[in-house]
Amino acid sequence: MRVLVKGAGVAGLTAAFELVIRGAVVTVAETRHSLGGNASWFAGGMLAPWCERESAEQPVLELGRDAADWWDAATPGQVTRAGTLVVAAPRDAGELDRFASRTSGHRRVDEEEIARLEPDLAGRFRRGLLFLGEAHLDPRQTMAALHKKLTAMGVDFHFSADAQDVSGFDRQIDCTGMAAVDDRLRGVRGEMLILRTPDISLSRPVRLLHPRFPLYIVPRTGHRFMVGATMIESQSSDPVTVRSMIELLSAACALHPAFGEAAIIETGASVRPAFPDNLPRVDAHESTIAINGLYRHGFLLSPAMARRAAELVFDHDKPAEPADEAYGKRRSA
Incomplete structure (x- = not known):
């Protein structure tokens, strides 16, 4: 499975990691000339699902409570667990x-x-x-550590690349944030x-x-x-x-x-x-899967969104269910 990930922010890096550990051959294309400079670069890095729940919907807590464990496993030594x-x-x-x-x-x-x-x-x-139970990390150090690890795992990074040519890839993951064509954003x-x-x-x-x-x-x-x-x-x-x-x-x-x-x-x-409800979505259309709408919860929710996107890549028989629909089911339950 050859997968193109568009965007090297926190969504793109976490998606690349979830794909490569499942055996995909991953290429990451980023329009910027190097890592950083995007919204992820200016994040607080707080892995605080309970605090965020004060002003966010219940899915933010449910999807974010395992984020510290994910980052600890993917980037050992980057997470501080002091609450x-x-x-x-x-x-x-x-x-x-x-x-x-x-x-x-x-x-x-x-x-x-x-x-x-x-x-x-x-x-x-x-x-x-x-x-x-909460934790925090330094976004810039953590992104650099994950980038280094992904490179060692065989992920091919192309900076200053628009990735218009997607031939040769089985699927692509769009993690371009505000640059994505989506009038809901x-x-x-x-x-x-x-x-x-x-x-x-x-x-x-x-x-x-x-x-x-x-x-x-x-x-x-x-x-x-x-x-x-x-x-x-x-x-x-x-x-x-x-x-x-x-x-x-x-x-x-x-x-x-x-x-x-x-x-x-x-x-x-x-x-x-x-998005209007401030909740992220994983949308699928033909060979493209989009992760977007992370709002102020980039480092907190990107692991869960990346897992969902990777599952859709490898599970062709599973219908592509937007994340907001899944949230609605969870709330009504």
Whole structure:
């Protein structure tokens, strides 16, 4: 089975992996000149299905709960399993209760335990939620590790390639995101910052709840922190706006004032493809299978979507069922 994967973002890389471990001969074509620069490159890398369930449909939890295990197996050493800490200022305690009521997989922690979990947050927050089963990774390091592994497994990568000629392939997997021809898609713009400061140390992603501008901060190596992210209904890929920069920095300083002295080493904006219900789909039409609509859940949901696409490639007798129909059945059950 010879399969062409179009796109080397997180969807394309995970699809290539699921295909090659099933015995396919895989070629990946990417229009960019190298790995990175797409929406996956600016992701937070949080494998947080229970936290995401607070604002997402139940399938996000069901499909994402095994993501950390998948990434651990595919890219050993890239996943950090330290959970997620959710906090709120005392005046926003109602936001914490609301968050807790809309999801599961957490336990409440008090001021003393918050100080044990994150010493640099000692005395700053009285209550929080700990989602111990969650994890995180560095998207850029992880994508590079997966790319290296796929190359060693015999996957052929072609960068700066439009892949218009699909002759010689039995099937193709379209993982081109916003570049795909699909009028159901809309763009959701996300903006992020990367800060560097040796004055703060965090062991896990921390989400700060705020009625106007909730924030997450994900620790990286080298005293770096990814701060994100906005969600704007827009297909603009322009640089980060002044308003977003102010809001992100203000929220970061609300988590800890020392972020006010941090160096801003990178800003970024990307457009994430989303369907109207914000759930991904695996669609099949003749010899083409499309994975799209990962929205803000790229690293969380791409393993499940890649498995489904690979199953469709190798199971010719199985009808091609769009992922949203499967979701509907699961919800009604």
